[in-house]
Amino acid sequence: MKNLDRLSSLFFxxxxxxxxxxxxxxxxxxxxxxxxxxxPFFLGxxxxxxxxxxxVQSGRSPLCNFSELFQxxxxxxAIYVMGxxxxxxxxxxxxxxxxxxxxxxxxxxxxxxxxxxxMSILYALIITLPTYFLFTLLGVPLPRGPLWF
Numbered sequence: 001m002k003n004l005d006r007l008s009s010l011f012f013x014x015x016x017x018x019x020x021x022x023x024x025x026x027x028x029x030x031x032x033x034x035x036x037x038x039x040p041f042f043l044g045x046x047x048x049x050x051x052x053x054x055x056v057q058s059g060r061s062p063l064c065n066f067s068e069l070f071q072x073x074x075x076x077x078a079i080y081v082m083g084x085x086x087x088x089x090x091x092x093x094x095x096x097x098x099x100x101x102x103x104x105x106x107x108x109x110x111x112x113x114x115x116x117x118x119m120s121i122l123y124a125l126i127i128t129l130p131t132y133f134l135f136t137l138l139g140v141p142l143p144r145g146p147l148w149f
Contacts (some may be wrong), residue, residue, distance in 0.1 A: 005058035012051035019044030080111055096145020102128045
């Protein structure tokens with residue numbers, strides 16, 4: 001592979017094809033009343049187009065060394081983010097939407113964003129609570145945790 005963009009674009013080309021093939025198996029509906037196939041197929045098609053554009057543009061990019069993928073300490077940050085998302089997914093049902101997302105936001109804002117504890121808590125509240133109430137207003141069922149929400 002010439003560079004990392006070319007490698008990632010090939011991955012996303014294959015992923016988008018798999019998404020489109022999976023979406024075709026769903027009922028299609030009509031143009032005025034689209035079925036469950038429409039949204040995933042359209043997103044897969046958009047991903048395919050963007051991946052092809054990236055693949056073509058990556059041919060003009062300079063060679064990239066795998067050691068340049070992460071600068072010093074960036075790999076640890078990536079693992080930290082993946083770990084916090086994994087823990088959030090594991091405890092999502094048991095802790096509920098508000099608590100699990102609040103903890104996720106605080107951990108990410110403090111650990112990656114470099115915010116103070118108080119600012120992380122404030123931002124997490126500003127993001128989590130309106131999101132919960134918006135989803136509730138739209139009728140989206142969210143898991144309730146040990147608290148009333």
